[in-house]
């Protein structure tokens with residue numbers, strides 16, 4: 001029977017987002033302005049306990065500006081996981097510093113605090129764990145180890161809007177935390193990033209760097225970029241921010257159904273201290289993962305994604321001969337199933353049936 005493919009990810013764009021864009025277009029003022037300022041304030045209050053937030057044109061720009069504002073540059077080392085999207089390490093490299101790749105914990109796919117501490121050298125200026133798939137990294141351990149060694153803590157929260165560790169929201173721990181607003185994220189603005197800043201000084205520097213180094217027009221204080229968000233994007237983001245709590249709850253509900261009904265694959269464990277927001281619901285497939293994914297699509301019409309098939313240190317852009325065994329296995333085994341809030345009950349049934357059938361056939 002022909003059936004529609006269930007996509008791995010699906011941005012939800014409603015009439016409210018369209019109306020918000022129209023409102024800004026009709027105002028005639030579309031570049032960074034009052035919508036961006038309102039979005040920053042609302043995002044801060046909703047997601048990071050009121051810390052000052054500064055919007056940027058993308059998550060990658062947000063990471064880059066955050067690192068520069070924190071004083072990271074040539075000669076410095078910043079510890080990052082290799083098992084993440086390349087933007088994490090790219091932003092470090094673009095700041096002039098060296099990304100030093102660290103292995104992950106096998107349970108939660110996030111940077112391993114022990115391996116991080118072992119990789120610290122006199123040149124290490126910071127550590128940037130990634131709250132991968134919406135599961136927070138172990139922030140108690142990261143806070144303790146960065147304080148102990150006098151280095152800065154940065155958070156790549158690109159995938160983790162609303163996640164928390166022991167009740168503290170991600171993005172509220174480090175010198176800065178960055179949230180991506182790319183369309184497939186838990187909420188989006190078209191393109192965009194939000195930088196949550198620990199101090200007014202960091203926030204001011206991110207703002208300066210975002211806008212050619214200017215706070216007052218034509219009085220450029222530092223060399224900067226044009227990494228501004230437009231009011232059109234901010235208007236979309238404001239609407240999505242209002243929808244995020246219900247979407248997150250739905251992602252968590254779907255994940256709970258998968259946890260209880262999937263058999264023969266390893267479902268994603270959640271640390272007792274963690275609130276997971278399931279940007280991805282990522283299983284481990286023991287065996288031929290890629291054949292599993294292809295059969296899931298061909299036979300059951302279920303899309304899936306591999307995030308990420310090549311560890312960053314093996315990419316042509318970095319090409320480093322490192323031994324990161326947990327990362328290596330994860331890259332071979334992970335498979336992310338659709339968990340987006342627009343899934344219907346029939347979709348969920350089909351995903352469960354398909355995965356269980358594939359797992360059974362492979363066992």
Ligand SMILES: Cc1ncc(COP(=O)(O)O)c(C=O)c1O
Pocket residue numbers: 058059060061084085087088130156158159180181182192193
């Ligand atoms: C872990 C991680 N870091 C950084 C980014 C960069 O965000 P953006 O795509 O908004 O530049 C992403 C988004 O894809 C991501 O998943």
